Amino acid sequence: MSERPLVELRGVSRAFGRGPARRSVLDQLDLRLDAGEFAAIVGRSGSGKSTLLHLLGGLDVPDSGQVLLAGQDIARLPDAGRAALRRSRIGFVFQDFNLVPTLSVLENLLLPLQLAGRPLPESRARCESLLAEAGLAGLSSRAPETLSGGEQQRLAVLRAVVHEPELVLADEPTGNLDLDTAQQVLDLLQRFAADGQRTLVMVTHSPEVIGRARRVLRMERGRLVEGGQPP
């Protein structure tokens, strides 16, 4: 166990709804994730997996507790601070790809770099190189919706890593894909996101993913019932 984990959650709770309809989704959750880890979060629907992922990415803030990224409590950061973290240190992959339909393949990839303020020529070169590595080189000017599901998800993976984040969060990235395509996407994710330097956290129901992950976090009713502490 390293001295300072990349991600640490201390006593995190989160509930939704008001009054009698209020429902606790995460309950006093503790978690440590070191740099270079590949962790799979598993559990039944409604167990709090996606909420945990959103908290890790600064898309949501806990009702109580701390979410520390490299020692910094991102829950206490203002919206702009959390956005800055997402621009520089965090990447996302979603089940529905969430590509920008009105931008081309290349532009989708350029967008995070432009938001981070990287110079265009350098960014373009990096994007074209990544597209070539992922087998999407000839598709740069195409609209995302003209790509197959597998191609779209591969593009989404590239977008999550193009700005070289320390933490990549993936929410059931293979949930909409057939087995072969899912395999390709997982290969790509492992190559770019679980390269030993970045930390990859993936919500999944897939045994294939669970088999590849170095650590499995099992959730039930808002608590980690397995894998809460690093092995």
Place this chain on the structure above:
Amino acid sequence: MSARWFSGLALRAGLRYYRDQPAQLLVTLLGLALGVAVVIATDLATGSAERAVEDSVRLLEPGVTHRLLPAGRALDEGYYAKLRRGAGLERAFPVIEGRLVVRGGDVARLPLVGTDAVALFDRGEAGGRTAAGVQAAFAQLLTTPGAVLATPGAAAALGAAPGDALLVEFPGSGQRLVLAGLLPAAAGGGGGDFLLADIATAQELLRRPGVLDRVDLVLDAAGIDAVTALLPPDGWQLVTLQETLAGFDGLSRAFRMNLQAFSLLALLLGAFLVYSTMLLTLLRRRALFATLRCLGMTRLQVAGLLLIEVMMFAAIAAAMGMVLGIVLGAGLVGLVLRTLDDLYFPLTVADYAVTWRGVLRGAALGLFASLAAAVLPVLEVLREAPRMLGQRTVIEAGARGLAARCGWLALVLLAAGAGLLAVADALEQALPAMFLLLGAAALAVPGLVYLLCLGLARVWAASGRLLPAWAARSLATRLSRTGPALAALVLALGSFVAVGLLIAGLRASVDSWLDYSLDADAYLLVDAGLPAGLSLPELRAQVEALPGAAGVSLSRRVPLPGAPGQAVLLAVEPGPPGLARWPQMRGGGGLPEAWRAGQDVVLVSEAWSRRHEQSTGDRLTLLTPDGPRQFRIEGLFVDYSSETGVVAMALDRYQALFDDDVVGAVGVFALPGESEELLAALESLADDFPPLRVADSRQLRAFSLAIFDRTFTVTRVLQLIAGIVAFMALLNALRALQMDAGRELAVLHALGLDRAGLRQLGRLQHLLLGLLAALLAVPLGLMLARLLTGTVTPIAFGWSTRFVLDARLMVEAMLLALGAALLAGWRAPLPAETRRLSRE
């Protein structure tokens, strides 16, 4: 490396969304552009009209400071000569004005201004400001019989050049003129088209010998004293130019405010379209915003992008509106000037000047309205955390919550509007009150539509008609998409109905007023003076002896002595149909006993009563040749001839007190069935005794109604625009539905509903939307019309107006809504999701 606050790619991603929604964008741009255009057009038109009025006032002498106006009797031109000599005035311009039909190469109806050519010539010689050619032309006015000068535009309209002969056309005769020269385009400070003649020529052409309309004067302090000392003791008035213009300002204020209220309404409707479109497009793009937030954009950055987007569209719409507004304004200024000319002021100048201030003000209002309209949707989108953004139920729950809050706010606005209206005694209060009520209606619409749709859905569901129930419920649950566009539609349709009813009510009121104010069968116009050697009793005896004549009425209409401005004193001797027919008394017909008994009593028009807060039993003071004299107000009467008011008194009393035995018109009443014969006899009499003229009562009535219709042409144009905006709003709402219901329709398609069934379902939704809009708009229109006729018009013009329930208008509004719904839905493409699903 610092992050960028602006991402061109993110902006491009947002803008490209509209590439797939061109119709939505076009409707919004056009709606907003129309709003901006109407604001600009109204501004330019009223501004140009006001300048035209000022130019008309300063037509002959830019430095004119005072006016001498007749009061009690016409200005005698002999007095002008006395004044010029006695007060040592060098810069005095007697004026007579009228319009003539003149034939040159072409025929044109032009204003004729008659003045003292000597004074004009002297001014040119003294000031050295007049070009040598024009000075020579002034000299020709003096030396050439029948000489007139024309502005270049007037000469062009006549197809004539200097030296050409012109012919003034009169019924059955003509009079020759010579176009002696051209006036500079900006003669005397004005730039319009008119003919200028020496006063004697003009009096002859206008058949008003020896009469002046006014004398324009350039006076210093000593001159004022000199003229005042020479004023005859019979109520002549020396007024400053500022008083004249101020009088006009007051008169045109109501007219201007009405136009501005309309233009603001148009802009409000445009803003609703922006709101509706922004909300719709933002909701459709929530996934994009969520993605952008995930990629590291802050709330403020996303908001900034959206506001840039809005500003870009608003700028395009404003640019379109500027062009459209300038074009529309050119058309509108003609209508406004004709209205002002008909109602208030004889205008000789008709220039349309585009002022950048007016144009930019309209454009800025458009930008502001767009931004204001976009703020709420943008805040709504940004309020939620990014993880919530893609969830439809959250959006709709938010929209329903918003509709409920809007309902409460509507009640507050309703109470505020009603309260303000209850105490309103000026347009400055009445119009904001109307806008508060309109705002309340707009806010209440989404909630009402929601309840109506749910109610319908329940009824259909209970009877087992699940597809219609789905259609109704789908409308209710898409409140966030349809609500704002529906509000715009209801407002536009409601305004369409209200304005239509207002015009119908005013027209009906004027029509019935004409019934008793033009109660004679024909009128013998004697305002140009009696024929030489014929006294009024002799004329009266001759008329009463005509075959078919049943009797006569006499009237004299003069500016009210002692009241600078446009108020009128009407002296009248009613005809044989009786005192019960004229004037129409409030609360019953007939003239008061004191009137018949020759006491100092008057009747006042409603407009007078409202402006001066005087009513039956109060006393008003009139300036008579023997000094101020008090009159008791015996009653009120309805009158639409003057906004500033009319004071009526018995003719014999007027003649006794004001030493004026002139009458303006002799009304002639025919025996039953003999009006044609009487009219022929009158024509014959007039031919024998020029300058008598005959006016057929039916023609006068038709002329009056034509003026009325011209007055409301502007309003009708704006009503038409409200109709167009209503149509656009409906298209917007329907488009929103089509775009949004795609997924559910796809499911229905998958479950076995064929394409024809899907289209029918779509049409049912469209019809339902149109019907609901019309159902809400008609009562709103009725309520607005009631307020306009019952409160706003009396405040604005001092006129009470009948409330006419014109079913045709309500049917038109229904047809407009249903027709647009059917038109938009008949061949509407199936939503993309359905097509995609069917391909799969």
